Amino acid sequence: MSTTRVLRFNTLPKNQAGAKRLNLLIASFMILLHVGAIASFFFFTWNALFVAIFLYWVAGSLGIGIGYHRLLAHRGYVTPKWFEYFLTVCAVSALEGGPLLWVATHRVHHQFPDKEGDPHSPRDGKWWAHVGWILVGNALRQDASTIDRYVPDLAADKFHVWITEYHFVPTVILAIVLFVIGGWPFLLWGIFLRIVVGLHATWLVNSATHIWGSRRFDTRDLSTNSWWVALLTFGEGWHNNHHAFPVSARHGLKWYEIDVNWYGIWVLKQLGLAKNVNRAKLSAPPYFSA
Numbered sequence: 001m002s003t004t005r006v007l008r009f010n011t012l013p014k015n016q017a018g019a020k021r022l023n024l025l026i027a028s029f030m031i032l033l034h035v036g037a038i039a040s041f042f043f044f045t046w047n048a049l050f051v052a053i054f055l056y057w058v059a060g061s062l063g064i065g066i067g068y069h070r071l072l073a074h075r076g077y078v079t080p081k082w083f084e085y086f087l088t089v090c091a092v093s094a095l096e097g098g099p100l101l102w103v104a105t106h107r108v109h110h111q112f113p114d115k116e117g118d119p120h121s122p123r124d125g126k127w128w129a130h131v132g133w134i135l136v137g138n139a140l141r142q143d144a145s146t147i148d149r150y151v152p153d154l155a156a157d158k159f160h161v162w163i164t165e166y167h168f169v170p171t172v173i174l175a176i177v178l179f180v181i182g183g184w185p186f187l188l189w190g191i192f193l194r195i196v197v198g199l200h201a202t203w204l205v206n207s208a209t210h211i212w213g214s215r216r217f218d219t220r221d222l223s224t225n226s227w228w229v230a231l232l233t234f235g236e237g238w239h240n241n242h243h244a245f246p247v248s249a250r251h252g253l254k255w256y257e258i259d260v261n262w263y264g265i266w267v268l269k270q271l272g273l274a275k276n277v278n279r280a281k282l283s284a285p286p287y288f289s290a
């Protein structure tokens with residue numbers, strides 16, 4: 001019942017690389033966001049820049065990295081439910097979809113990394129891995145059987161189902177608040193440009209860190225470590241380390257592998273908000289997905 005609510009906007013069949021079916025709703029939103037992002041350069045103020053940087057951290061680090069990825073998708077640590085919900089609200093403000101769909105897509109990626117069934121492998125093309133898989137077909141939506149199979153934990157949680165259905169609402173509220181406080185500069189920088197940069201940063205993890213970079217571990221996929229993707233994504237660019245140790249809450253495994261999301265989780269641990277933190281060790285044998 002709950003999954004059908006989440007899927008009520010599903011109209012297109014499951015996406016396939018090479019399919020020529022443009023998802024007009026998503027494509028229109030992407031164009032609008034990019035136009036707003038370009039317009040932001042004509043409305044620069046220092047305050048708008050600081051607002052954008054702060055919200056980039058809230059959505060990208062607290063939300064996507066610490067929340068969606070390391071907590072919800074891989075359960076690399078345990079946190080109180082209220083704090084899990086807070087991180088989820090941060091994550092939806094990145095406008096990458098609700099938790100059920102984001103996490104399902106990501107768990108499918110780990111099940112079939114760069115193999116038949118991977119939603120966004122560069123084996124199907126660099127552009128496909130970056131954004132093509134979102135613009136074509138139905139990758140962001142999933143079907144009911146995928147939801148039931150890959151995210152039964154989240155589908156059983158009323159809050160996660162509710163916020164997946166209304167994932168755009170916090171961003172709309174935030175946009176109104178920013179416009180009231182700081183007019184066009186706050187709106188364009190804090191919403192449009194900030195979201196566009198965040199989207200491309202996340203997409204680079206699917207494209208760049210499955211194409212370019214170094215491979216510390218001989219994982220059964222194309223994943224790489226990339227310092228510049230790691231800087232843009234608060235540590236998600238140590239992606240070869242991550243495919244070797246998917247459950248580890250720490251992705252940067254050496255002191256010089258800057259992993260801001262891990263520093264955040266470390267702070268949460270000191271505050272008593274993160275427990276049972278899974279941490280990979282270089283001396284331990286890595287996990288290789290089959």
Ligand SMILES: [Zn+2]
Nearest residue numbers: 109113223239
């Ligand atoms: Zn990957």
Ligand SMILES: [Zn+2]
Nearest residue numbers: 073106110246
């Ligand atoms: Zn992952």
